[in-house]
Amino acid sequence: MERTLLADLAGKKGETAAIQGWVSVRRDQGKMVFFDFRDRSGVVQGVTLPNSPAIEAAKEVRNEYIVSVEGKVNERPEKNRKAGVQNGDIELEITNIEILSKAEIPFELGGEVNLDTHLDHLPFTLRTERSRDIFTMQASILDAYRNSLRAQGFTEFIAPALVGGDAEGGAAAFKVDYFYDRTAYLATSPQFYKQIMVGPFERAFTVAKIFRAEKSATTRHLSEATCLDFEMGFIQNEREPMAVLEQAVKDTVRAVAEAHSDVFARFNTTVPVVPEAIPVFTLAEAQALVAKEYNRTIEDTNDMSPEDERQICEYAKKNLSSDFVFITRFPTKKRAFYTYEEPGEAPLSRGFDLLFRGLEINSGAQRIHNYEQLVARMQERGLDPKKFEYYLQAFKTGLPPHGGSSTGLERFTARMLELPNVKEATAFPRDMNRIDTLLSTDKKD
Amino acid sequence: MERTLLADLAGKKGETAAIQGWVSVRRDQGKMVFFDFRDRSGVVQGVTLPNSPAIEAAKEVRNEYIVSVEGKVNERPEKNRKAGVQNGDIELEITNIEILSKAEIPFELGGEVNLDTHLDHLPFTLRTERSRDIFTMQASILDAYRNSLRAQGFTEFIAPALVGGDAEGGAAAFKVDYFYDRTAYLATSPQFYKQIMVGPFERAFTVAKIFRAEKSATTRHLSEATCLDFEMGFIQNEREPMAVLEQAVKDTVRAVAEAHSDVFARFNTTVPVVPEAIPVFTLAEAQALVAKEYNRTIEDTNDMSPEDERQICEYAKKNLSSDFVFITRFPTKKRAFYTYEEPGEAPLSRGFDLLFRGLEINSGAQRIHNYEQLVARMQERGLDPKKFEYYLQAFKTGLPPHGGSSTGLERFTARMLELPNVKEATAFPRDMNRIDTLLSTDKKD
Numbered sequence: 001m002e003r004t005l006l007a008d009l010a011g012k013k014g015e016t017a018a019i020q021g022w023v024s025v026r027r028d029q030g031k032m033v034f035f036d037f038r039d040r041s042g043v044v045q046g047v048t049l050p051n052s053p054a055i056e057a058a059k060e061v062r063n064e065y066i067v068s069v070e071g072k073v074n075e076r077p078e079k080n081r082k083a084g085v086q087n088g089d090i091e092l093e094i095t096n097i098e099i100l101s102k103a104e105i106p107f108e109l110g111g112e113v114n115l116d117t118h119l120d121h122l123p124f125t126l127r128t129e130r131s132r133d134i135f136t137m138q139a140s141i142l143d144a145y146r147n148s149l150r151a152q153g154f155t156e157f158i159a160p161a162l163v164g165g166d167a168e169g170g171a172a173a174f175k176v177d178y179f180y181d182r183t184a185y186l187a188t189s190p191q192f193y194k195q196i197m198v199g200p201f202e203r204a205f206t207v208a209k210i211f212r213a214e215k216s217a218t219t220r221h222l223s224e225a226t227c228l229d230f231e232m233g234f235i236q237n238e239r240e241p242m243a244v245l246e247q248a249v250k251d252t253v254r255a256v257a258e259a260h261s262d263v264f265a266r267f268n269t270t271v272p273v274v275p276e277a278i279p280v281f282t283l284a285e286a287q288a289l290v291a292k293e294y295n296r297t298i299e300d301t302n303d304m305s306p307e308d309e310r311q312i313c314e315y316a317k318k319n320l321s322s323d324f325v326f327i328t329r330f331p332t333k334k335r336a337f338y339t340y341e342e343p344g345e346a347p348l349s350r351g352f353d354l355l356f357r358g359l360e361i362n363s364g365a366q367r368i369h370n371y372e373q374l375v376a377r378m379q380e381r382g383l384d385p386k387k388f389e390y391y392l393q394a395f396k397t398g399l400p401p402h403g404g405s406s407t408g409l410e411r412f413t414a415r416m417l418e419l420p421n422v423k424e425a426t427a428f429p430r431d432m433n434r435i436d437t438l439l440s441t442d443k444k445d
Numbered sequence: 446m447e448r449t450l451l452a453d454l455a456g457k458k459g460e461t462a463a464i465q466g467w468v469s470v471r472r473d474q475g476k477m478v479f480f481d482f483r484d485r486s487g488v489v490q491g492v493t494l495p496n497s498p499a500i501e502a503a504k505e506v507r508n509e510y511i512v513s514v515e516g517k518v519n520e521r522p523e524k525n526r527k528a529g530v531q532n533g534d535i536e537l538e539i540t541n542i543e544i545l546s547k548a549e550i551p552f553e554l555g556g557e558v559n560l561d562t563h564l565d566h567l568p569f570t571l572r573t574e575r576s577r578d579i580f581t582m583q584a585s586i587l588d589a590y591r592n593s594l595r596a597q598g599f600t601e602f603i604a605p606a607l608v609g610g611d612a613e614g615g616a617a618a619f620k621v622d623y624f625y626d627r628t629a630y631l632a633t634s635p636q637f638y639k640q641i642m643v644g645p646f647e648r649a650f651t652v653a654k655i656f657r658a659e660k661s662a663t664t665r666h667l668s669e670a671t672c673l674d675f676e677m678g679f680i681q682n683e684r685e686p687m688a689v690l691e692q693a694v695k696d697t698v699r700a701v702a703e704a705h706s707d708v709f710a711r712f713n714t715t716v717p718v719v720p721e722a723i724p725v726f727t728l729a730e731a732q733a734l735v736a737k738e739y740n741r742t743i744e745d746t747n748d749m750s751p752e753d754e755r756q757i758c759e760y761a762k763k764n765l766s767s768d769f770v771f772i773t774r775f776p777t778k779k780r781a782f783y784t785y786e787e788p789g790e791a792p793l794s795r796g797f798d799l800l801f802r803g804l805e806i807n808s809g810a811q812r813i814h815n816y817e818q819l820v821a822r823m824q825e826r827g828l829d830p831k832k833f834e835y836y837l838q839a840f841k842t843g844l845p846p847h848g849g850s851s852t853g854l855e856r857f858t859a860r861m862l863e864l865p866n867v868k869e870a871t872a873f874p875r876d877m878n879r880i881d882t883l884l885s886t887d888k889k890d
């Protein structure tokens with residue numbers, strides 16, 4: 001018999017149907033055995049009656065077994081119907097159960113476990129409703145964000161992960177043993193490549209992997225992360241990439257609101273509020289505001305601290321009805337070397353950050369597009385332009401005024417559902433101490 | 446004045462307009478200067494008349510300069526109209542030119558250059574019409590393929606690039622210096638992770654980077670490539686993933702046919718032919734067929750040689766009107782350790798390849814889903830199950846019968862436009878001797 005997805009089962013009332021899926025719960029009541037089944041489309045309750053030919057098989061089945069089941073789709077008596085539950089008005093009266101796969105489980109699925117235990121057992125724990133919700137949400141964010149950029153005239157491209165040098169000059173790049181005893185590095189950003197892509201496409205975006213060898217073990221850092229990057233030509237200043245980003249955020253929030261109201265409810269949170277215009281503060285304004293509002297002093301006036309970020313977001317939520325806040329006018333020296341300085345406002349730059357529910361999820365800027373200026377800036381920063389010859393080709397052969405931004409997919413997902421740790425929003429997180437499971441302290445082989 | 450995209454310029458006949466873009470060609474005829482301009486939306490011709498206030502500026506402009514231009518959109522006289530050319534019936538009478546960026550170019554864009562020169566200068570040569578066509582096509586393939594899988598019930602996920610071991614046991618994985626003197630590797634495939642994702646989602650797909658340290662310098666190999674991978678649960682055999690793949694191929698070809706008929710024409714090729722059912726041959730059938738058809742002997746009956754692949758495709762194109770061919774029933778020993786053996790037909794497996802215009806672009810199979818069988822197969826192959834404990838969790842805790850496949854994005858793109866080398870279908874190709882530019886022979890630092 002052909003498989004019926006659980007989402008379609010209510011259309012077969014009174015008929016027999018075959019389903020396939022997981023046993024979420026088995027309740028053995030002696031003469032009868034009840035089941036909660038799930039598949040990719042939903043859930044249903046099943047029952048094996050005392051006279052069922054499947055009663056022996058039903059006794060063998062355990063939680064998380066994978067089964068192929070035949071039965072009759074019965075309408076439940078009025079009093080047993082569950083309102084607001086998928087298939088709450090039907091029940092599958094089981095006539096046959098075939099076990100497709102047994103399951104030996106380390107603990108019951110969906111109970112409280114600490115984060116490391118959860119992460120050590122992801123091949124199992126990704127099956128919890130919580131994990132399925134998070135990564136269903138992430139898939140929707142990805143899709144909506146890309147669709148928004150395409151609708152705004154952007155072309156997708158594939159950025160490389162292997163790069164020839166630790167280009168931005170930090171110590172944060174992983175080294176790779178390349179052919180013939182040469183060293184390559186893992187990209188810390190697709191920045192140079194998306195700027196190059198402004199040449200052919202004016203507007204280009206990429207969903208790229210980035211790798212950071214920083215020894216950081218906070219709730220917001222990963223060794224391997226995914227960024228949603230775009231870059232656009234023919235801008236006047238940073239306001240155009242900010243407007244593209246604002247539109248992408250609006251489109252993404254609208255898409256997840258439509259698709260996942262149930263998920264927001266299960267996470268005890270709400271669809272984020274995006275006003276017609278996301279509030280914009282300069283760094284100085286934002287810090288003056290939180291200093292006054294929270295009656296405290298600002299330690300570092302060159303950058304937003306995590307506390308500054310949380311407080312300005314709290315302020316904006318309360319007073320401006322926005323879950324998002326733009327911060328602009330960071331000092332040029334605190335931004336990447338290619339950041340455009342605001343004429344007449346030096347040392348301030350045309351860089352910006354987007355904060356979402358207390359966390360920076362995006363960083364962007366107008367970039368220097370003039371070849372000579374860019375080379376001069378490199379030299380000011382002690383970088384050797386010779387090492388950047390490939391990248392500099394794009395400028396020597398002409399690039400229009402341009403800018404763009406980069407959103408962290410895991411951070412965006414985490415704040416969407418108010419998850420405390422970005423690792424929970426990463427299907428297979430890597431950090432200093434973890435690749436799949438916790439790393440042993442064995443030395444390099 | 447607000448910028449008008451060139452695609453919208455014909456709607457402004459008789460008006461003045463401001464455009465921004467690249468100078469593809471400048472023709473100085475003394476008193477008058479003609480230009481071919483391009484932007485992301487198209488092309489237009491411009492002219493600076495002798496009495497124009499822009500005539501001095503026009504004399505300064507060179508090919509590939511980036512400019513902001515104002516002028517009047519004139520209808521061309523009947524005899525000067527170019528049929529079949531975008532904006533062939535209008536001309537911009539230039540009143541002002543501002544140079545946004547000068548360009549110092551190494552050679553004229555679009556001339557014949559050899560592949561290494563092309564690749565050494567990608568920040569410049571990606572701007573050729575040929576490259577823009579290739580990567581516009583690739584963006585459409587990516588989008589269409591993902592849309593098809595989503596429509597077929599698949600959930601997208603992010604697979605990791607950093608892995609803990611060279612899991613499949615080959616010598617083909619790059620080593621990465623990880624934290625505290627530990628060694629990590631770059632993923633050679635997202636295989637294990639997509640199988641794990643069958644647990645939460647039944648149907649999962651990923652667009653993932655894969656890295657191969659093989660010392661291979663053919664026209665079909667890359668050190669870093671992009672794969673379109675999917676995996677699905679509750680299958681009977683390999684025919685279900687083959688059907689999903691066939692649908693994805695049809696949807697992709699339909700999408701690019703609708704969007705890019707002009708590109709196919711410029712590459713002197715045609716939209717690929719996908720019949721209602723893509724022809725399927727077993728390995729034995731395919732080799733017997735080409736041996737007879739091309740009157741030759743088969744050297745290796747365990748796998749298709751590149752010559753076998755070309756010939757079976759040539760045969761299928763001529764006799765079966767298909768640019769695609771499935772090959773099935775490869776020997777199990779020639780496939781990955783997790784490949785499902787065909788019961789009753791050992792040593793043949795439920796693996797398959799998809800060939801497209803003479804080249805394998807996809808490889809797939811039903812996989813072993815039973816924990817004990819999988820462990821036994823590992824041991825037969827001399828692999829240590831202890832090293833696979835994380836992956837094996839997915840099987841120990843239950844996985845349904847499942848299978849899937851992996852398509853090489855660069856190969857798919859290359860064959861779509863009949864490019865001779867897969868590197869041309871890679872925006873930033875990496876191989877044994879190249880990361881951006883050709884690598885020096887400097888030793889490891």
